[in-house]
Amino acid sequence: MTPTAKAFLRGLIAASPMTVVVGPFAVLFGVVATEAGLNVAETMLFTISVFAGASQFAALQTMQENAPVIVVLATALAVNLRMVMYSVTLAPHFGTLPLRSRALMAYFLVDQSFATTVAEIDRKPDMTAAEKRAVFYGAVVAVAPLWFAASFAGAMIGRALPPEYALDFALPITFLAMVAPMLRSLPHLVAAGMSIALSLLLAGMPYGTGLLVAASVAMAAGAGLERWLEARR
């Protein structure tokens, strides 16, 4: 087996456990999207063109609350801003690859492919750019087809479910479950706490703008506290 094929397999194997969350999450997206009034084709177009689970849910929720388009976009894009970090982190490793190769990788840059690639580069820093790319696509193959297939399954299930079988609370639970493991330091806890407190206090602000204010202040609070803690050390 060539080193590139081996790298691909390592990526595939390393990302496999992530399917346990990706599959159900995608099913849930399909169900919630169709219950919100999208048809199967719209749901699939959404999930294929955006391909970023948390922001898809954020857009669905704010659209259901009839927030203005600009607020929907600001919220959903804010959820994706963390990917700027991913892009920055990966850039030095793939700079030698042709542009079209990097343009395609950009589409598939998700939490799982990023995490897998970074961890593998950490373990084997001497890999060539092509091998690193193979690791990346190994992870992509583990999660992306599953994401699309499970979204489709969810959309079909959602159409079949009677409306009174409401899954209104599946989304809050999923988001909280995604956030909880990220609360690994005091600044993260403070940011999340601030986010909750302010969103409740500002819930009366028009057009969902309270959410944007709460998120901005919470982000600044987390970053500010981190900086202060570092300076004290």
Add this chain to the structure above:
Amino acid sequence: MIDKTAFWIVLPVLALGTYAIRFSFLGTLGARPLPDWLTRCLRYTAVAVLPALVAPGVLWPAATEGQTDPARLAAAGVTLLVGIVTRSTLGAILAGGATLYALLATVG
């Protein structure tokens, strides 16, 4: 129900915006490091946005016409707690879901 006009505006802009975010540095050859304050802020975007997105709905669920519901509140609390302790997203979802359905079946 989602307004379809809004949906057809959101879809392309969100898709292109998300792609632009992913392409930003990977696509431009110069891998310049970001300023410290910016990476520091980016680290907190997810934990700052997602809780604010769900908190009002947890305390005042639309399903109960805004009346605080002990079952939903408890389910949210259990989800958060299990997620923090076990660091497992799936474990937290299962624990939260079990709490919700158990309480809805017995109490509510």
